[in-house]
Amino acid sequence: MKEETYRNRYDIAVIGAGHAGCEAGLAAARMGMRTVIFCTDIESVAMMPCNPSIGGTGKGHLVREVDALGGEMGVNIDKTFIQSKMLNTSKGPAVHSLRAQADKHKYHEEMLRTIRAQANLELIVAEVTDFIVDRVPADNANESLEASNRKAFSQIGSIRGVVTADGSRYGADAVIICTGTFLGGKIFIGDDVTVSGPSGMPPACELGEHLRELGFPIRRFKTGTPARMLRDTLDYNAMKEQKGDEHIVPFSFLNEDKTYDIDQISCWLSYTNEETHKIILDNIEKSAMYSGNIVGVGPRYCPSIEDKVSRFKDRKRHQLFVEPEGLDTDWMYIQGMSSSLPEDVQHAFYATIPGLEHAEIVRPAYAIEYDCVDPLSLKPSLESKLLDGLFCAGQFNGSSGYEEAAAQGLIAGINAVRKLRDKDPLVLRRDEAYIGVLIDDLVTKGTNEPYRIMTSRAEYRLLLRQDNADRRLTELGREYGPVTKERYDRYLAKKNHVDEEILRLRNRKTDIASFRKFLVRHECEDNTGELTPEQIERKRRDIAETGNQTFADILRRPAITYDDLAEIDDDTRPELGMNEKTEVEVMLKYDGYISKQINEVEKLRKLENKHLREDLDYKSIGGLRLEARQKLSEIRPRTVGQASRISGVSPADINVLLIYLEKEQRS
Numbered sequence: 001m002k003e004e005t006y007r008n009r010y011d012i013a014v015i016g017a018g019h020a021g022c023e024a025g026l027a028a029a030r031m032g033m034r035t036v037i038f039c040t041d042i043e044s045v046a047m048m049p050c051n052p053s054i055g056g057t058g059k060g061h062l063v064r065e066v067d068a069l070g071g072e073m074g075v076n077i078d079k080t081f082i083q084s085k086m087l088n089t090s091k092g093p094a095v096h097s098l099r100a101q102a103d104k105h106k107y108h109e110e111m112l113r114t115i116r117a118q119a120n121l122e123l124i125v126a127e128v129t130d131f132i133v134d135r136v137p138a139d140n141a142n143e144s145l146e147a148s149n150r151k152a153f154s155q156i157g158s159i160r161g162v163v164t165a166d167g168s169r170y171g172a173d174a175v176i177i178c179t180g181t182f183l184g185g186k187i188f189i190g191d192d193v194t195v196s197g198p199s200g201m202p203p204a205c206e207l208g209e210h211l212r213e214l215g216f217p218i219r220r221f222k223t224g225t226p227a228r229m230l231r232d233t234l235d236y237n238a239m240k241e242q243k244g245d246e247h248i249v250p251f252s253f254l255n256e257d258k259t260y261d262i263d264q265i266s267c268w269l270s271y272t273n274e275e276t277h278k279i280i281l282d283n284i285e286k287s288a289m290y291s292g293n294i295v296g297v298g299p300r301y302c303p304s305i306e307d308k309v310s311r312f313k314d315r316k317r318h319q320l321f322v323e324p325e326g327l328d329t330d331w332m333y334i335q336g337m338s339s340s341l342p343e344d345v346q347h348a349f350y351a352t353i354p355g356l357e358h359a360e361i362v363r364p365a366y367a368i369e370y371d372c373v374d375p376l377s378l379k380p381s382l383e384s385k386l387l388d389g390l391f392c393a394g395q396f397n398g399s400s401g402y403e404e405a406a407a408q409g410l411i412a413g414i415n416a417v418r419k420l421r422d423k424d425p426l427v428l429r430r431d432e433a434y435i436g437v438l439i440d441d442l443v444t445k446g447t448n449e450p451y452r453i454m455t456s457r458a459e460y461r462l463l464l465r466q467d468n469a470d471r472r473l474t475e476l477g478r479e480y481g482p483v484t485k486e487r488y489d490r491y492l493a494k495k496n497h498v499d500e501e502i503l504r505l506r507n508r509k510t511d512i513a514s515f516r517k518f519l520v521r522h523e524c525e526d527n528t529g530e531l532t533p534e535q536i537e538r539k540r541r542d543i544a545e546t547g548n549q550t551f552a553d554i555l556r557r558p559a560i561t562y563d564d565l566a567e568i569d570d571d572t573r574p575e576l577g578m579n580e581k582t583e584v585e586v587m588l589k590y591d592g593y594i595s596k597q598i599n600e601v602e603k604l605r606k607l608e609n610k611h612l613r614e615d616l617d618y619k620s621i622g623g624l625r626l627e628a629r630q631k632l633s634e635i636r637p638r639t640v641g642q643a644s645r646i647s648g649v650s651p652a653d654i655n656v657l658l659i660y661l662e663k664e665q666r667s
Contacts, residue, residue, distance in 0.1 A: 006161065006171040010036045012416050013162050013172035015128045015207070017045040019402040020394030020409030021178035022111055023071050027413030028176075029121035030070070030482035033420065036122045036170065037115065038162070040182065041201050045123070046076070046111035048402065049181070049198035050225045052104040052325045052333055055251065057087055058453040059403040060097035061434045064469040066403075067252045069435075069477035070487065071410045072114060073403070074251035078258075080106040082265040082327060083244035093586045094461040098249055101267065103326035129206035132161035132169060133214070133387065156214060159389035165206070174416040176391040177373075178409055181223065183396065184208040184371035188288035189364055190342030198225075198368055208371040216386060217374035221450050222289075222296035223400060224304050224338030227346060228363040229322075229356070231330040239268040239322060239355040249578075253470045254487060256494070256579045268322040270355045277309045279349040280341070284310060288340035288367055296369040299400050299450040304338045304367070305349075322355065331362060340367035372398045375442035380638055381415040381425035382408060382439065391416050397442055400450035407435045414481040426480040427638070429608060431460045431601040432472055444635065444645050460597050462590060467582050471495060497576060498583050505551040505588065510568045512548045518568050519543045523559050555588050607654075608641035610661060623656040 012028045014021045017039035025037040039045060054077040055063050067074030083101035115123055135157040161171040185203035187194045197203040212218050244264035250256065287306045288294050298304070303311070308318050321335040334356075339346060343364045350356045375397045377385050382397070384390040393412040394405035415425040428436030437458045442451060458464050464472070474491040477483035509515075520543055524536045531539070551569070554560055562585040566573060576584065587594065618624060618632040627648045637643040640661070644654050 005169060007168040008036075009171040010034050010122075011172065011420060012036075012174045012176065012413075013038065013128075013170060014176045014178055014413075015162065016178035016180055016182065016394070016396075017115075017123065018178060018180040018394060018405060019046060019073065020180070020396075020405035020412070021176075022046050022115065023066065023073065023406045023409035024176045024178055024391075024393055024413035024416070025115065025121055026072050026118055027070070027410050027482045028417050029118050030484075031414070031417045032120065033417050034120050036124055036172070038124050038126050038128050038164070040125070040127045040197070040204060042112070042123075042125055043108070044182075044197075044201055045115065046108050047199065048102065048104040048107065050223070051335055052102050052323060053099060054081075054102055054107075054402060055097060055099040056403075057095070057097045058434065058455045058457075059401060060087070060099055060251075061455070061464060061466045061469070062403040062407045062438070062453060063098070063251050064253075064466045065433050065435050065473055066406050066410050067254075068469040068473040068491075069410060069414075070482035070484065071406060072111065073406045075254065076107060076111050076114070077102060078250045078252050078255050079110050082262075082324065083267065084248045084260075084264065085245050086249055092462075093465050093467065093582075093590070095455045096466060097455075098251060098466065100251065101244075101265065101323060103328075105326050105329065126164040126166070126168070127202070127204050127206075128162045129165050129204075130163040130210045131159060131175065131214075131387070131390070132163060132171070134158045134160050155388060156386050157388065159387055173420050174389045174391065176393060176409070176412045176416055177396050178392075178394045178405070178412075179204060179207070179371075180395045180405070181368050181370040184220075184369075186369045188294055188340045188367045188369065190286050190288060190340070190345070191291070191293070192342070193288075193293060196368075211371070211373070214387070216384075217377050218371050219374060219398070220296035220369055221372050221395075221398060222294050222298040222367055222369045223302070223395075223450055224298065224340060224367040225365060226334040226337040226339065227350065227361050227365045228325070228331045228333055229350075229359040229361055231324070231332050233358055233360040234268075234322065234332065235355045235357065236268060237355075238357075239270045242267040242269055242321065247578075253474075253494075253579075254490065257577050265324050265327070267324070268355065269319060270322065270353055271317040271319050272305070272309075272349075272353055273317055275352040276349050279345065279352065280306055280309045283341060283345045286342050286345060294340070294367060294369055297449045298367075299452060301452045301454070302338070302400065302450075304340065305336075306339060306341065320353070334365075337365065338367070339365035341365070370395070372396050374398070374446065376446040376635055378443045379425075380427045380439060380443050380642070381419075382412040382443075383415065383419065383425075385636070389416075389419065395450070398447045398451055399438070399442065400452050404438060404451070404453055407438060410481075411435065411439065418480065426476065428473075428476075429605075430458070431463055431597075431605075432476075433469075434458060434464055437464075440642070440645065444637065444642055445647055460601060462593055463597050463601070465586065467579065467586060471498075471583070494577070494580055497574065497580050498587070501574060501576060501580070501584050502552070502587060504572065504574075505555060505565075505584070508551045508569075508572075509548050510551075514568050515548055515554070516543050516546065518554075518564075519546070519557075522564060523557070527559070552588050555585060556591070561585065604641065607644060608639050610640040610658070612637055612639060612643065612657075612661075621656065621660050623659075624653055625650065628653040
């Protein structure tokens, strides 16, 4: 293709400006590549078509990891939140998750401002309808493989650019698809079906058809969003107020020392009841999900209210949250009540809920169905196995959620740059990041429904805490991605503070008398309301017989915090920031468990370090079961560790692989 045939030429083109597209475009531009983001509507930039919040259980970990790798989501929500809350604080630190209520319009505006100010990055409002492809001649496809061992996803060529709806051609050496729910979007409200993207925006239909023509394994998934109601038509006295935390913890590690003094906006809790459930069940056949209109698969972990009531008939009520969409809007979002029932039925069942009896609905709940790709057709770098130079991220890969999208967008952006520079991709392991868990689950196991990250999906949760995301990932972000020198220097200073303080606490002791008085005060006198007199007396006797300990040993006791130690510490105690104190405390209190998980990781890492050739002929390996041969030939795992996580590949198959590799190495 001649250069003059292009309207413009870029290194990397990003299709879509949602949370995946923004991170992909910013990462590529910050790494020095001339980058363009295409979007169908300027209002779609970092849009929140569903819940107006960032973070939550598991998702908060992803945001912190995106931030540690140099992404923008954490920085942006810290500028635009209206309420902040740390979830799961009654549980261990592995599952503490930050969630912030966003001013959704300001979040969009701030991200748009960031994109426009970014060097090397251009934003074009245009619908991408097709790709420019250098096709591989049919007789040369997969010529390095035996005909009997052809890949399930045969490469069809290399990406060279994109075509927009007006026929304009833009050259690009790499393209990243981040289409969210716009691709082939259809909105369902009862029997009313509208070809549309989220929030009534124009969909992108032609690109999905061209992907099918190219042979991409495209499926239909579905998600839903609840109704929006006018703020002043709700009865807040009938609901329970949900306030934000008094002490605000920011998402971005760049803001760790920042003090936030804002008037946080409350959310509100209410519940459905048996009358609500009766109306829904009486009209369930009118739901697009139950009438057969929707063919796409919905998210199991974020079901519609019809699903909840139908599947859990023994439940007398389901909770819902009423959340503000911003400071300058009177729209309220009804979290937990997505639906595809007709508008009149929605009005009827919402009116049975305490606080919503007289609510005015300004946008009804709806379901949206869209095109997405089978993620098994992707490499762990998020590059397509079918089209060289084409990367995929976000809901197009079968995931759900803003945070999952941002994480994939960042990795796709980084790896598109590294491919063009002929460098190895950044592939995070499952013991390194929730991002590693997310991507490995998608490209190794696949998904038959919109995938949502959860802490339960991670085997090494204690290693993957949100407080240590920078310790796990910032050095990688500096080596592989867009982490700036300023961010890296801040990280090194914090790491040194934490490491030096842990070393000091492990070596420091106080006199035995002060030590015992300290324990009596904190473990006996402070717990008179929680312990019986007999228990307190027993503790006093145990303390009287306890020998002196290091400050690290004292801090490991459940009742003692790092701040408590100041009572018996001297002038050598450093001034640490809040997050530094948290990391010191967690690393010492859970030192034994952390060491145990690290040992487990080291054992399994041996499998991750055993690489498998891309052209390995699995059908010729004797001893592999038929299913294993088929799955291994289809997915083409990079390592034996990845192979061990493929559904249908047994431990016996892995042993066969290991023996084969050993014989191959000897020969």
